[in-house]
Structures are given as C-alpha cells and as structure tokens.
Amino acid sequence: MNESLEKYPPNFIRSIIERDIADGKNSGAVITRFPPEPNGYLHIGHAKAICLNFGMAKDFDGTTYLRFDDTNPLKEKVEYMEAIKKDITWLGFEWREVRHASDYFEQLHNFAVRFIKDGKAYVDSLTADEIRAYRGTLTAPGKNSPHRDRSVEENLDMFARMRAGEFPDGEHVLRLKIDMAAPNINMRDPTIYRIRHTEHHQTGDAWCIYPMYDYTHCLSDSLEGITHSLCDIGFEDHRPLYDWVLDELAMNAHPQQIEFSRLNLQYTMMSKRKLKLLVDEGIVDGWDDPRLPTIAGLRRRGYTPESIRDFCRRIGVTKSDNNVELALLESCLRENLEATAPRVMGVIDPVKVVITNYEEGQVENLTSANHPKDESMGTRSVPFTRELYIDRADFREEANRKYKRLVSGSEVRLRNAYVIRADEVIKNDGDEIVEIRCTFDPDTLGKNPEGRKVRGVIHWVSAPHSLQAEIRLYEPLFTDDFPDASDKDYHDLINPNSVTIRQGFVEQSLESSEAGKQLQFEREGYFCLDSNDSKPDKLVFNRTVGLRDTWAKIEKR
RNA sequence: UGGGGUGUCGCCAAGUGGUAAGGCACAAGGUUUUGAUCCUUGCAUGCGCAGGUUCGAAUCCUGCCACCCCAGCCA
Secondary structure (H helix, E strand, C coil): CHHHHHHHCCCHHHHHHHHHHHHHHHHHEEEEEEEECCCCCCCCHHHHHHHHHHHHHHHHHEEEEEEEECCCCCCCHHHHHHHHHHHHHHHCCCCCEEEHHHHHHHHHHHHHHHHHHHHCCCECCCCCHHHHHHHHCCCCCCCCCCCCCCHHHHHHHHHHHHHEEEEECCCEEEEEECCCCCHHHHHHCCEEEEECCCEEEECCCCCCEEEEEHHHHHHHHHCCCCCCEEEEHHHHHHHHHHHHHHHCCCCCCCEEEEECCCCCCCCCCCCHHHHHHHHHHCCCCCCCCCCCCCHHHHHHHHHHHHHHHHHHHHHHHHHCCCCCHHHHHHHHHHHHHHHCEEEEEEEECCEEEEEEECCCCCCCCEECCCCCCCCCHEEEEEEEECCEEEEHHHHCCCCCCCCCCCEEEEEEEEEEEEEEEEEEECCCCCCEEEEEEEEEHHHCCCCCCCCCCCCEEEEEEEECCCCEEEEEEEEECCCCHHHHHCCCHHHHHHHHCCCCEEEEECCCCHCCCCCCCCCCCCCEEEEEECCCCEEECCEEEEEEEECHHHHHHHHHH
C-alpha cells in the first residue's frame, strides 16, 4: 500500500493541526497519545482512535505516547495491558514510550495539595448518595456541601490522613471547589480523589487514594506535553473542567482537547462493558472470538491490519453520529485480500464425483496459478484423479440456462483442469445424491473444446489426496443492525446462526499452511487457519469473508 | 425543562460565498478457466425546514424542527 494513500483525507482535526502548525503553536510540534484503560480488549472503535492518534502524529512528523489510564485498580488487569500492546503493534503502529497515569500519582497528589492550599479543593464527608442529592439535576442547580467551607488546615490534615489510610473506603472524597450551580454538571464540585484500599497493578500498595479521570487526564496530557488530545465526543462537556484544572494550576503546557464521534458499526456493539459480558457469560468463545469486533477477534477471523487501517481512513473523522455499514469494512478487507491472498481450492459441502473414463489409480499433477493476475506469486501442483469432490451447490439435475454449473447431461469446466460431463446420479435411500458419475474430455486441459462453448467453471479437490478440514462459516453475532441502540435485551438479539460448522476437504498444498495466513478458496471466499483450534491432524479454517456473490443476488430475484 | 453537540444521495463523507468531490452500496453493459477481479456507464436542479442578506448561499443572518450526549466516589 502506498504511503501517501495511507494518509488521512481532509478532516476537521487535520485542519486544526494544520492551522496550529501554520501559527507556530507548540513550535510546530504534534504530540498525541492513545490512552486506553486496561479494563478490557481493544475493538474496532479503538482502532479508529488509534489510527487517528498515531496516524495524525505520523502525518505531521510527530509522535504518540501509549498511556494506560490506570486510575481505577478495581477494574484493571495486566493481562489487558499486554493484549492492548499486542493489538496496537499488530495494527502497525509504534509508540514513542509507554506511560501510565499511575506514573504521575505523586505529582497529581502534589497538585491536589496545592489546590487545597489555594482554597480550591476540599474534603467532603458526605456519602455517595448525599453527594448525588446535593448535585441537583439537569435542570435544577445543586447545593453546597456542608463541608465545603472547611479550613485549609483541616482539609490538608484530612487529605493527609486519607492518604495515610486512616479512613475506610467511601468515608471521604476530595472535591474541587468550582460552582454547585453551574449549568454544566461536570463543574459542580467534581470529585477528584476517592479512597480505595486496593492493590494497584502498577503501584502495589503505595496508595489507598486514587485520582479520578477528569483530574488525571488533563494533567497527564500536560505533563507529557501532548499538543492535541483527541477523545470521543462523550467528553465534550468535560472540556471546561479539563481547561479549568490546567488554567488554575497555570500549567506550562495546555493541550487542546478535540472531540470526534465514536464509530457505530452495523450488526455489532462497541461497548466494552457489554463485550465483557458476552465473554463472561460464555455467549462467545473469549475476547478473540472471530465473531467479535475486538482487534483480537478480527485478527483471528483473518482480517488484516491494512484492511482495518484502510477502513478507519475511509470512514473519516467528524463529530456527527454515524451508522457505518458492515459492507464498507468487508469491502476494505476484500480489496486487500484480493491482491494478497494466494488462491487454493477447498470444498465446503462435498459431494463425490467419479470420472468413469479416467483410469483408476492414475494421478496427474496439474499446474495451477496461485494468483490470476500476479505471476510473482508462482504456481503449485494440484493432483487430478478419477475420484473428486465438488460442492453440492455446484450440481443440479435440472436447471435453466442461467445456472452456469454442472447439470445432468451437460458440461462444466473444472477449474485449472478438464471439462467434464455429468452422466448419471446415484442417490441413497433418503433421495440424497451420494455420487455423480461423469466423463471427461482429455482434449480440454488448458484449452477450450472445439465446436462448443462451456459456460461454467467449478472448483474441486482430488478425493484421495485432499485433507479433511473443519470449516467455520460466520454471520453477524446480532440480528439487529444496531444492537446497542435497541430497546431489547441483547440476549434476545443474538443470531443463532452466527457460526456454522462444516466438514469439508481442502487441497493437499494446505498441509503446511500457517495459522492466520490468508487464502482465497476460489469461488468461495477468504479463509485462514484458526490460530487457537487448528491442529496438524485436525485442520480448522475460519471463513474471514465470502467473495462478492452476484449469483446469490440473481437467484434471489 | 438546564448544558453540550449534530443535521450534505440508502451508508460514510468532502465542501469554509462563485454555482454539490470521493468511497461503499445499488443498477446496466464489457472482459474473464473464480457468477471473483478488472473496465465502462448511471446514481443529490439538491445540502433538516422557513424566511432574509447578496449579482451569486450547503457555506452569512434570523427563527423553527429533528436526533444524540450529560445528573459514577467509572473512564
């Protein structure tokens, strides 16, 4: 993929950065950060943020920090941090440095003490419920806490004792003293520290008070010298608080927070909380289940980093609500795989074909191109024998002229091999076809027969040489196109056919295929070996995505 | 009902006062030993609605309308 093509097309964030550079703001530097909380796996919505943060910085010769927003030890795990790093790297991005919000705990604490000394923060001893009641509502102003006017000395003393562990969880909090009547609820004396007697995955038992997001994020950004702090639109009305904290502290660096809208993708959900439920309830196979929109799931399914980056570029960056069609993601995938995936043959729903005029025991090694347009991908040898498998959908006893496959009494081309004619059908007691007896025309290898036109081409494998394989076909996990927006419980929206298991046969050359390597099963779609379940003696393939299927559309009419 | 946002083709999205890019999807045709790919063509007298300013408005002004987000000691 061309470097310049990888650049983001025009968008409002790019415009802001360009203007800042032109104005000489930040001496022309562009420093961004990707700040995930390690409380779950990354999904395609995060990919949008990753591509934006890393991509934008790269486009302007800037750099990007990976910062774990680890201010809530109750929900976070090192396992998630490792998974996040792996996913970002796999997507093709390099961070300048890994940081943690917890790296700044000491500085954050010092700033808090400064706020107290300046009379701009106080220890509140109301319960959580009382704080909520005092906050007021969307339309009614809040009331001042009775503890709001504690003296600086008392606040200092109590905050020190909070840190020293003298109080149980929930007994006190530290709040900023702003304005309980502010129309923006985020400005009604936000809580910035709470007591949590919990071990932290990075700082161990060094702390029993932990700073909250709004307070931590802006200061972490400032301390790192972030120039453009890109976040999702949910934080738009937190921006006044972001700016307030930095202004009150007169921080040297005051990053600019810019909000963009989250990705909404058809037939899936992006909420980390709900994804975790799907995993915890066993509705899916784990965070890397190929039906999930997680980066790990997409990877296991067979998606490529290039296709995901391309997708993120094509969906653009705006502040408007969006409902992106799955077809766009799939189109990016197919475009990438069309060019890069070697072709092979695999039969998903096999039925036996016997070529009655082909000598028993004979084996011809036919040469097949690995790609129809890219000769550099080379060729491979595919064995042809008397007994083959073809797909059930590629044979009909009767059909009209639109059907261009094998029909009783007529001919079809076997891909990369001969033209055959169907002579006889053998069925079992259940009226199910068990064998199709055919004859082949030996003069049709690499050339068209004389005097007649053969319209169809179907794929096949040699019965004695092919390898048995489990093939997993996927459909969307949800039946509703935007399950997150549905009124119904998500359990009632699960697609019962989200995975279909088939026992098929694939050509011999796949014996040594590696997990995750993309292949095209000709006429079927793109597949890869499952990284978790495939074994040398039990191959398991995931269908990443099917080929565009014009025939299915015609047939539907 | 307070505050903050958003409204350009079925979906995404450029556009920043000079007469509606592009992609996906869809449709029609051509090539083809993948009903794939590729190629060609078509697809908004119109930019939430109504007024106004202007020679000229998706872009500026006014007033409406619709939708989304916010009341964690989560991020």
